[in-house]
Amino acid sequence: MGNRAVITTEKRDLGVYLHWNGGRDSVEAFLRYCDLRGFRSPDTDEYGWARLCQVIANFMGAGGLSVGISRYTTDKAMDPGDNGIFVIRGWEVVDRVYPYAPFKEEDEYPLDAMLLEIDAAQPQDQQLGDFLLAEEVPTASVEIGDVVYMQQVGGRYRPFPVAGIGDGRVVNGLDTAGVPYARMYNGDECAGNVNNYLRTPTVRRVPK
8 A cells, every 4th residue: 555656857767766645746745845945956966866855754754665766777667556657857747657547646735735744844954934934926026125035055045125126237247127136145235246136036025
């Protein structure tokens, strides 16, 4: 018995086996959590495999044989049954192999709730915490005085106030026209530090 799956990349060099929580809703939550932590993905960096296994194993716990990793041989040999094989690129699922038929994708765990459960299972000093409770909004909608989360070295997020909107000056190659920036570094001179600019399509904002 189980709810099994294997996660691999398009290169198919390694595979991570999940005995439990192998449904798409759980797998995509594990991947999304790794993405939010800022981990490099398994298809670009060997440390990505370690971080993915770390997050999943923390969630599963140390008992039993819930998580495994092995060299990938063939799709047929690696097929675990149940949910089959998830092929990922970056932190996204791009292909499926051998899900049992007739098959209906598992949709039991809402993403936001699953992310909170995964986070709670991580060591306290590595948790995303209140960042996951903040609202995700388009960066273009951010206003001066809003408080937004900015990622720090090491992957943690901290809240900082939005200090201004870029006036078009070029800062370290970035055209700042219309780009909000936060008071994270350099105090009153924060407009001159490219690391303060919000350069992602969306940002997490502390509820007003």
